[in-house]
Amino acid sequence: MIKTSYVSRTIAELKPSGIRRFFDLAANLEGVVSLGVGEPDFVTSWAVREAAINSLEEGYTSYTANAGLFELRSEISWYMEKQFHVSYRPEDQIIVTVGASQALDIALRTILNPGEEVIVVEPCFVAYAPLVTMAGGIPVTVQTSKEDDFKLTPEQLEAAITPKTKAVLICSPNNPTGTQLGQEELVMLADIVKKHDLLVISDEIYAELAYDEKFTSFAAIDGMLERTIVINGFSKGFAMTGWRLGFVCAPKEISEAMLKLHQYAMMCAPTIAQHAALEALKHGMQDVEEMRRSYRRRRNYIVKSFNDMGLDCHNPGGAFYAFPSIEKTGMTSMEFAEKLLTEELVAVVPGDVFGESGEGHIRCSYASSMEQLQEALSRMERFMKNHCQ
Amino acid sequence: MHLNEEELEVLRIIENNSRIDLKDLAKMTDLSEVDIEITLKKLEDMRVIVRYLTVINWAKVDEYHGVTAMIDVKVTPKRGVGFDEVAKRIYKFKEVQSVYLMSGAYDLSVIVEGRSMNEVASFVSEKLSTLDSVISTTTHFIMKKYKHDGTIFDQTEEDKRIVVSP
Ligand SMILES: Cc1ncc(COP(=O)(O)O)c(C=O)c1O
Numbered sequence: 001m002i003k004t005s006y007v008s009r010t011i012a013e014l015k016p017s018g019i020r021r022f023f024d025l026a027a028n029l030e031g032v033v034s035l036g037v038g039e040p041d042f043v044t045s046w047a048v049r050e051a052a053i054n055s056l057e058e059g060y061t062s063y064t065a066n067a068g069l070f071e072l073r074s075e076i077s078w079y080m081e082k083q084f085h086v087s088y089r090p091e092d093q094i095i096v097t098v099g100a101s102q103a104l105d106i107a108l109r110t111i112l113n114p115g116e117e118v119i120v121v122e123p124c125f126v127a128y129a130p131l132v133t134m135a136g137g138i139p140v141t142v143q144t145s146k147e148d149d150f151k152l153t154p155e156q157l158e159a160a161i162t163p164k165t166k167a168v169l170i171c172s173p174n175n176p177t178g179t180q181l182g183q184e185e186l187v188m189l190a191d192i193v194k195k196h197d198l199l200v201i202s203d204e205i206y207a208e209l210a211y212d213e214k215f216t217s218f219a220a221i222d223g224m225l226e227r228t229i230v231i232n233g234f235s236k237g238f239a240m241t242g243w244r245l246g247f248v249c250a251p252k253e254i255s256e257a258m259l260k261l262h263q264y265a266m267m268c269a270p271t272i273a274q275h276a277a278l279e280a281l282k283h284g285m286q287d288v289e290e291m292r293r294s295y296r297r298r299r300n301y302i303v304k305s306f307n308d309m310g311l312d313c314h315n316p317g318g319a320f321y322a323f324p325s326i327e328k329t330g331m332t333s334m335e336f337a338e339k340l341l342t343e344e345l346v347a348v349v350p351g352d353v354f355g356e357s358g359e360g361h362i363r364c365s366y367a368s369s370m371e372q373l374q375e376a377l378s379r380m381e382r383f384m385k386n387h388c389q
Numbered sequence: 390m391h392l393n394e395e396e397l398e399v400l401r402i403i404e405n406n407s408r409i410d411l412k413d414l415a416k417m418t419d420l421s422e423v424d425i426e427i428t429l430k431k432l433e434d435m436r437v438i439v440r441y442l443t444v445i446n447w448a449k450v451d452e453y454h455g456v457t458a459m460i461d462v463k464v465t466p467k468r469g470v471g472f473d474e475v476a477k478r479i480y481k482f483k484e485v486q487s488v489y490l491m492s493g494a495y496d497l498s499v500i501v502e503g504r505s506m507n508e509v510a511s512f513v514s515e516k517l518s519t520l521d522s523v524i525s526t527t528t529h530f531i532m533k534k535y536k537h538d539g540t541i542f543d544q545t546e547e548d549k550r551i552v553v554s555p
Contacts, residue, residue: 023553036553043549126555175555297402297417304416347552369546370406374413 018353035364036347040239045287051279066263068096084217088249100233103248108135116166122355143357150177167199173206176363178316183216208237210318211296243273298366320367344379407441461495463524
């Protein structure tokens with residue numbers, strides 16, 4: 001006899017990502033200009049690629065230490081100190097992971113007991129709520145709004161806390177809104193976190209892509225080092241998405257517990273990628289700086305163009321996403337995105353994919369060449385003229 | 390001279406695309422169109438912007454026959470004017486594209502363009518090597534340009550990403 005389903009209830013009940021659905025729609029069309037891509041348009045800099053080739057030539061084809069090459073962890077430790085003024089020991093507070101994705105996964109699975117709650121701030125990266133669920137926890141979503149520039153307010157945070165709350169998951173600069181939390185805002189949130197004795201999981205994968213204001217790590221706020229798990233990696237700032245390399249920094253107790261999980265589930269991150277990342281940290285900061293400048297120009301360009309064509313768009317401080325409102329077209333974000341795709345062959349991601357509060361918006365990535373941006377924007381302008389008179 | 394951040398930003402952008410629309414340039418920076426015009430004018434007047442250039446891969450054009458040579462030149466410097474005087478005599482020739490004073494085995498590096506190898510050869514033998522202070526010349530003809538002034542020739546930009554992703 002066959003069971004009704006071999007798939008676990010938890011997984012069976014997970015919603016497939018809305019991004020996936022939209023990808024399927026876009027993939028079947030030709031001549032699409034895409035603002036739907038959530039990764040850098042830069043190819044990893046040649047020096048880094050060359051380091052990987054060299055690592056292969058030297059025959060580095062075996063496992064590394066579970067937590068990652070010690071040399072790489074030391075370099076990460078130095079990087080965290082220099083860039084964000086937070087101290088983590090390479091010996092027992094840093095783990096090199098398979099992307100920020102795996103870092104998030106082990107962080108959540110390490111801290112959660114069944115039924116404990118994690119506050120997830122929407123709109124957010126599509127994987128957050130499912131990752132909490134898969135770790136046996138319950139995601140409690142807080143909806144931010146464009147009136148607050150999509151920033152979590154201390155009142156909202158406090159209202160979402162229950163006796164079961166274990167942690168708050170924060171992403172700044174944010175995917176999809178680009179919103180960056182300033183130091184003062186972090187201090188106010190930290191006060192509440194401390195008052196209720198919670199943990200913060202701070203996803204800082206876009207830390208290198210802050211354009212106007214210097215980036216502040218949550219761990220750098222007074223009293224937060226001992227209650228913050230910092231998620232970071234090489235995907236976005238260093239244009240290394242395909243290398244699958246990230247890292248997580250945490251207080252020793254948590255970090256050692258995460259290492260157990262990482263050790264059994266993953267052994268270690270890919271060796272070649274670790275050698276590449278070492279080169280990126282040692283000699284790649286100037287490339288990062290150049291990419292940041294280039295994104296900033298394009299950010300300015302796309303935001304001004306959206307506002308000119310009547311798509312209200314707040315000025316995102318970081319990441320490479322603009323999140324304009326499409327409310328005045330009277331369409332839902334899914335309708336807007338589908339129409340835009342079929343009529344003008346421009347791919348954007350409907351905002352509701354990132355949570356309820358994303359409804360009424362679309363995510364447009366400006367990690368595209370200026371030529372592509374210009375083309376996409378002129379098509380969108382025509383679209384707006386046709387649909388918004 | 391000291392440039393501010395906006396002026397530097399304008400330079401960085403037009404270095405890669407001197408034909409960019411003023412409107413677009415204004416949108417990419419924190420400046421208005423009028424500010425952009427004023428800034429460009431100022432940079433031109435100060436000769437920070439020296440010339441607007443187009444990089445062409447002539448090798449792609451069938452009818453085009455041109456050659457470039459890099460020539461290492463050893464010279465005897467003159468009292469008082471050092472290498473400047475001979476450099477000036479050299480760079481005034483229209484065949485000469487660039488002249489650099491070098492450290493190391495020779496003194497001047499001279500880049501010469503001509504319609505044929507013959508033309509370059511006669512320039513070197515008749516004009517350059519006959520100058521009083523020139524001791525010797527070594528001519529290297531460029532056979533193929535792979536990368537020029539930071540631009541890789543013959544490279545097509547292909548987006549390898551999938552159209553929609555998280
Ligand atoms: C906010 C956020 N966190 C994490 C990730 C995953 O990054 P990685 O490629 O390092 O796994 C992404 C990727 O889109 C992201 O946007």
